[in-house]
Amino acid sequence: MNFLKKKKILLVVTGGIASYKSLDLIRRLQDNDVIIECILTKNAEKFVNVLSFESLLGKKTHSNLFSLDQENNMNHIKLANTCDAVLIAPCTANFLSKMVNGSADDLATNVLLASNKEKIIAPAMNTLMWSNKIVKKNIRDLKKLGTHILSPQAGKLACGSKGSGKLMEVAEIINKLNFIFAPKILNGLKAIVTAGPSLEKIDPVRFISNFSTGHQGYEIANSLANFGAKTILISGPTNIEAAKNVELINVHSGKEFLKKSLENLPCDIFISVAAISDWCTKKISKEKIKKKIKKDFQFILNDDVLKNISFHKKKPRLVIGFSAETHNLLKNTKRKLEDKGCDWILANQVAENNAFSSDTNKIFFFNKKKIDEWPKMKKKMVALKLTKKIVSFFKNNKLLKYEKNLL
Template sequence: MLVGKRILLIVGGGIAAYKCLDLIRRLRERGASVTPVMTRAAEEFVTPLSVAALAGEEVHRDLFDLTKEAEMGHIQLSRVADLVVVAPCTADLMGKMTAGLATDLATTLLMATDTPVLCAPAMNVRMWQHPATRRNLAQLQADGVAFVGPDDGDMACGEYGPGRMAEPLEIVTAIERAVGQGPLAGKRVIVTSGPTREPIDPVRYISNHSSGAQGTALARALVDLGAEVVFVTGPGRVPPPPGVQVVPVTTAREMLDAVQAALPADAAVFAAAVADWRVAEVAGSKMKKTAGKMPALHFAENPDILATVAQMGAGRPELVVGFAAETDDVVANAQAKRARKRCDWIVANDVSEGTGTFGGAENTVHIVTEGAVEDWPRMTKDDVAARLAQRMAEALGG
């Protein structure tokens, strides 16, 4: 809940500005007060009257309001909030924030504040992917600005891809995390989830039965404890939870690249069921069935994502957790895997036929650490996730 929290909401000029109306309503439902600021461009998409009516406060639009400026009103606005939220955050606003420009009330507030800032980007896919925007994003993140979204989807311009502003409930979750006092507040955690798919030809692939349910539950539990979660997911059947930065991948090599790009992090949890091998030479066209002849498939070993991160020198996450899906000698194999990979913990589970672990709602796990094994009772995957997230918070000093 956000009872008593004060949110300064800066509405940028973009078609996604209409979502700010629902965002304000959701925030006030949770007990937050919302002080709205609108850019001139935002007024082309949503009226100040609508924003003010939902916020229950006047909309601030002008930098030079003599009555308020007698008391340096723009400075006061920037200091009394618990969080500054920019939604939508346009490419123009991102560029001005990066450059340190203060050309209107919104950018002056952003320059004058020492309050945490959360941005919800919204722009055309090509603008989001432009090198200048990528540089601006990297610099703002380095400056401590938090981001939620953007999501993939259809654009108002007719294109498809990343650039849609995160949905209001997703932004609310990010706000709750940003202003919350959870034990993992301020911690960045990478979670991998789901299966990977290794292509054989354009229509066939090698994969496994992982649904992504356990990884998704864990990501949700970590968000609930205040963590910033980068969710690197293969093509699982369970949709990603709200409030995480979703990085979709298909192959093991793509997953490794995504994990390395998400570093640095305080912790990394490798819950994905990654294919150990891939076809060395992927056929460029569909392999045809020939009577009496079987195709010869030659395999190559996939990168070991867990070992790669666990054995890093500088930049290694403080806590590296692997998963071991076993069909026999579950604990013994997990202990050997932990020693071999050099990770901190292994979460081992039995996925043999009849357990219902793959694709099911329950799990039985064993937590293997350097000197101990904890045998947890059978419980739902959500309960496993909540308990594991709490253990991680304790290990990280939360």
């Protein structure tokens, strides 16, 4: 679904080794029917040929704050106010610092100060610079101001070192922009999503857990929030950052997952994506258990979050579960759908596609009437497909405030 069509994006290219990738970004934006204006900073012009940008755009780029020709046609105030969003890609550490400090020493920084539109940055820099505490603080400060951060990826950098710092892949930038511009169809609805693994303590230093990364749950929470739902994400330990428009609650054990889920009822949508352990120890040792001590562990069934929510007096309008199966997927999921009392279950065969660590998922969609097999796709696209089904559910039940048919 292309939500970028006819959007006006002001692209700011700053001076770094990744500046040339902005040419590909312009092509992809044009493919999505985006109207583009482009500012090149003076440092960017040292890395790329201005003529290449102007040839691709079919128009002049902007760089000089005091250019009379450009001032007459489109000054920094007009540039700031005639776009739907400002995208800085790549964004250097230096430009990050300027943004945080409110500098206004060139055209790009003046435009940013004058603009009240969405601001999106795609940082790119050396790994050591990206991990620098000052840079991290600047990123946190920009997030607090509502800036969308398209975090760099890991890989081999131009300097020869390996690590995080590469400009996000252009295709992924387009996907992120698409989510940012998604219509707020779910406005007025509240969603709770659980994600990540549970961590069940045995003693002060040991625990039972699983391989869940939380990736799928975070993508679903992000998608719901981008479509306008007030979204609460209850997450076990992960290495993923929640989006700025998602309320994050960190938990560890299954009991904590259930407690926080119940505390945040009522809601309209509940999606249990978290891989919560079926078992926990009956008693947690207060001291580290020594290996010389012969000890049998007594396990008890953990709290069933999905079932508790499904049979609660404040049951949400739509309750969705996830099921990771290693065998007999159809049989086990049908039984689970009935036992848990939820409306839908999305099941996957974890042994076949290594679903926990993979960036993709192969889903079987179950409700009380049918089973649909979805093609293998990226977890982000699973989230989008599920969101579209949720929108259809609420639309068919006349529970949406948003009238336009944009999906």
